Amino acid sequence: MSMIHLCEMGLRRVRYLYSRDELMAQDFIDIASGIIEAVVVRNFVEDKICLQASERLVDIAERTPETSGTPGVKRLLGQCFSDTKGNHRARSFYVEYAIAEHARIQHIFAPYTCPPDSLIALLSEKFPSGASLISTKDGRKLSSGIVQQLNGDVLGHENKLERDANPEDFPEDFYGASQIAGHVYVDVPLVGGELILWKKSLDQQTYDSMRGDSHGISFPSIGLPEVVLKPQRGDLILFNSRNLHATRGVPTLPKVEEVEEDEDEEYEDEESDDEDMDEEAELRIINGGQGPACDQLSTTACSETARRGKFATPPLAPIRTVRKAPSLGNSLALSTFILLRDPCKPILFWS
Numbered sequence: 001m002s003m004i005h006l007c008e009m010g011l012r013r014v015r016y017l018y019s020r021d022e023l024m025a026q027d028f029i030d031i032a033s034g035i036i037e038a039v040v041v042r043n044f045v046e047d048k049i050c051l052q053a054s055e056r057l058v059d060i061a062e063r064t065p066e067t068s069g070t071p072g073v074k075r076l077l078g079q080c081f082s083d084t085k086g087n088h089r090a091r092s093f094y095v096e097y098a099i100a101e102h103a104r105i106q107h108i109f110a111p112y113t114c115p116p117d118s119l120i121a122l123l124s125e126k127f128p129s130g131a132s133l134i135s136t137k138d139g140r141k142l143s144s145g146i147v148q149q150l151n152g153d154v155l156g157h158e159n160k161l162e163r164d165a166n167p168e169d170f171p172e173d174f175y176g177a178s179q180i181a182g183h184v185y186v187d188v189p190l191v192g193g194e195l196i197l198w199k200k201s202l203d204q205q206t207y208d209s210m211r212g213d214s215h216g217i218s219f220p221s222i223g224l225p226e227v228v229l230k231p232q233r234g235d236l237i238l239f240n241s242r243n244l245h246a247t248r249g250v251p252t253l254p255k256v257e258e259v260e261e262d263e264d265e266e267y268e269d270e271e272s273d274d275e276d277m278d279e280e281a282e283l284r285i286i287n288g289g290q291g292p293a294c295d296q297l298s299t300t301a302c303s304e305t306a307r308r309g310k311f312a313t314p315p316l317a318p319i320r321t322v323r324k325a326p327s328l329g330n331s332l333a334l335s336t337f338i339l340l341r342d343p344c345k346p347i348l349f350w351s
Helices: 025-033 047-061 088-109 115-126 204-211 273-286 299-308
Strands: 014-017 038-041 073-077 131-133 146-150 154-157 178-187 195-197 227-229 236-240 245-247 257-261 319-323 332-340 347-350
Touching: 014 025, 025 038, 025 178, 025 236, 025 332, 038 227, 047 073, 047 088, 047 146, 047 178, 047 332, 073 088, 088 115, 115 131, 115 332, 115 347, 195 236
Parallel strands: 014 038, 131 347
Antiparallel strands: 038 236, 073 146, 146 332, 154 245, 178 236, 178 332, 195 227, 195 245, 257 319, 332 347
16 A cells, blocks of 8 residues: 555646536537546435445445455446457447446435436436436446445556547447546545546557556556545536546555553552551550451441551452454445547447
8 A cells, every 4th residue: 555645736727516407518628638537526416315325335345345456446337348348248238237236326315316317317418418328329328437445556547539449340430439437426534545646648659568467557657647636525526538647545554553552550468567466456446455356346447457558459450451453444436437529420329
């Protein structure tokens, strides 16, 4: 886990909206043209909906293994079409279960509308030609999004349809078109979870060389980012996915350890001979000059005797305390891609 310290930066390159109704087609055009780097829509999903969905997703995460090659990252729902490149069997599986995977996402947010459906419906009103799910050449609809637990670093990477899909999958005008990523943050950690954006895109050879065998490029290798955003629960963040981007994971906390604390005082079964003599003399006075028979003493005298150590109290067991580090929470995000082509054509969604 990278422990690089990050603060929000480049916020002048970000457009903030405080209602989903403020989101316009021009916002997407401005991202694609580089006028701004990102759009943040606060409270795109209400807090109560996020909390309900988060509980259900955490339950799924406990039974889900980490994504291969990305420690701390788990894909909870949905499918990535990029995983099907060059694999006919994987492609068939994807299109066969795309509708079922979308239904699972809908179930997590039920009885409310799930974020991909909300965004498609909203943009159908904002764009003259509407919005819909993308279809392959053979008419098969793709999945609308994926939900991931991003507790590990997602290194620098790009998403380009011409790189992630087979040439025969889509019409020619799909490749090279503007591509916007939309992240809806269902839950965010106290520390970590920052979205990191660079204003650069790499050619295939450079990208492969810098990435090597890893799933992405390390942060220092890319250089200073253009924008760093700390999402809030319920945010929708839109950005140019053709440029390099990354997500910082949740820092790893020290393991819980038991700490043994010794008592400050030591208890002894008997006092010194001198103290015993003083004690007996005192008891004779209390008991009218007779011997120190405890059953004849007043409660006060017995208590005083115990206090002075005649009747020793058994030593207490050492106190064992467990110091638990506070949980930093989870980074749970739903991601979708949006393809922008000619203004007279509908915008298209897929994962």
